[in-house]
Amino acid sequence: MSISGVTIxxxxxxxxxxxxxxxxxxxxxxxxGGIEIPPDASLASGAxxxxxxxxxxxxxxxxxxxxxxGVPCPGFSDGQCPFAAAVGGGIxxxxxxxxxxxxxxxxxxxxxxxxxxxxxxxxxxGVANAQGSLTLTGSVVTGNxxxxxxxxxxxxxxxxxxVGLPFLSGGDELTLKNSTVSGNVASLxxxxxxxxxxxxxxxxxxxxxxxxxxxxxxxVENSTISGNSVTADDPRGEAGSGDGAMIxxxxxxxxxxxxxxxxxxxxxxxxxxDNGPFGTAIEADGGGTITGSSITxxxxxxxxxxxxxxxxxxxxxxxxxxxDPQLLTSGTPPSAATC
Numbered sequence: 470m471s472i473s474g475v476t477i478x479x480x481x482x483x484x485x486x487x488x489x490x491x492x493x494x495x496x497x498x499x500x501x502g503g504i505e506i507p508p509d510a511s512l513a514s515g516a517x518x519x520x521x522x523x524x525x526x527x528x529x530x531x532x533x534x535x536x537x538x539g540v541p542c543p544g545f546s547d548g549q550c551p552f553a554a555a556v557g558g559g560i561x562x563x564x565x566x567x568x569x570x571x572x573x574x575x576x577x578x579x580x581x582x583x584x585x586x587x588x589x590x591x592x593x594x595g596v597a598n599a600q601g602s603l604t605l606t607g608s609v610v611t612g613n614x615x616x617x618x619x620x621x622x623x624x625x626x627x628x629x630x631x632v633g634l635p636f637l638s639g640g641d642e643l644t645l646k647n648s649t650v651s652g653n654v655a656s657l658x659x660x661x662x663x664x665x666x667x668x669x670x671x672x673x674x675x676x677x678x679x680x681x682x683x684x685x686x687x688x689v690e691n692s693t694i695s696g697n698s699v700t701a702d703d704p705r706g707e708a709g710s711g712d713g714a715m716i717x718x719x720x721x722x723x724x725x726x727x728x729x730x731x732x733x734x735x736x737x738x739x740x741x742x743d744n745g746p747f748g749t750a751i752e753a754d755g756g757g758t759i760t761g762s763s764i765t766x767x768x769x770x771x772x773x774x775x776x777x778x779x780x781x782x783x784x785x786x787x788x789x790x791x792x793d794p795q796l797l798t799s800g801t802p803p804s805a806a807t808c
Contacts, residue, residue: 567606710771
C-alpha cells in the first residue's frame with residue numbers, strides 16, 4: 470500500500486487492536502494516534518506500507534484503562550503500581566514501513582492535554598515499529614514527546630522512533646538514510662519513593678531520539694540525530710535518564726557520515742545508589758562499525774541534593790550485551806568518529 474501527499478493530524482486514540490489479544494483488556498494498550506498498521510490475525514507482521522511526501526503531526530495516544538502491574542507501590546488501593554501503555558503517537562506499525570520525504574512531528578504519547586495521565590509506559594511518540602522493517606529516507610522526525618506523568622508514569626522511552634518490543638522476538642531492521650531525528654523529548658515526572666515493601670520501584674526516561682531493541686540490525690547513513698532530550702524528575706525516588714540520542718540494544722550498528730550532537734540527559738532524583746549510573750548520548754550494545762561520524766556537544770547530568778549521583782558519561786557507551794561485542798570506529802579528521 471502507498472500513501473502520498475497527505476497530512477494526518479488531530480488524531481486521538483485510547484486503545485488499539487492489540488490491547489485485548491495481548492492483555493485481555495480494551496484501552497490498556499493505546500497505539501497509533503495518526504496511523505495504525507496492525508498485525509495480522511495471528512499477530513504476525515502486518516501490511517507493507519510506503520508513506521511519501523506527507524506530514525504526520527499533532528496526533529496522540531493515551532490509554533483509557535489500567536491493570537495492576539504486580540510491582541508494589543504506595544498510594545494505590547491495591548498496593549500495586551498500575552500498568553497501561555501509550556505507543557506510537559504518530560505512527561504505530563506492525564508491518565514493513567517505509568517513510569520517504571515525510572515529516573513526523575509534534576505527536577505525543579501519554580499525558581495529552583485534557584486526558585487523564587493513566588499511562589505507566591510511554592513509547593515511540595513519533596514512530597513505533599513493533600515488528601517488520603522500518604526505513605526512513607530523506608525524512609524528518611522532530612518535536613515528538615513521550616510523557617510519563619504523576620501518578621502512574623514510570624517509563625518514557627524512544628520519543629522519536631521506537632523499534633521492537635521487549636516481549637517480541639527480533640529479526641527485523643531499522644534503516645535511516647539522509648534523515649534527521651531532532652528535538653524529541655522523553656520525560657518522566659514521578660513522586661514515587663525508591664522502595665516500597667522492600668522492593669525497588671524502577672522508573673526511567675530513555676532514548677530521546679531512537680530506541681532499538683535486541684535482534685534489530687541498524688543502519689544509519691548521512692543523517693543527523695541532534696537536540697533530543699530525556700528528563701527524569703523523581704525527587705523521592707531513583708528514576709534515571711540516559712541515551713539522549715539513541716540506544717541500539719543487542720543488535721549490530723552500522724553508522725556512517727552521521728552527526729550526533731546537542732543531545733541532553735538530565736535526572737533530578739533522591740539518589741542513584743541502587744539503580745547505578747545513567748547517561749550517555751548513544752549506547753551500542755551489539756557491536757558494529759562507526760565511520761566518518763561525530764559525537765559531540767552532548768550532555769548527561771544527574772542531580773541528587775542529598776544522596777549519591779552517578780553519571781555514565783555524555784558521549785558513546787559500549788556495553789556487553791553478548792559474548793563478544795565489538796564496536797569499531799574509524800576515519801581521519803575531519804571524518805573521524807569523535808566523542
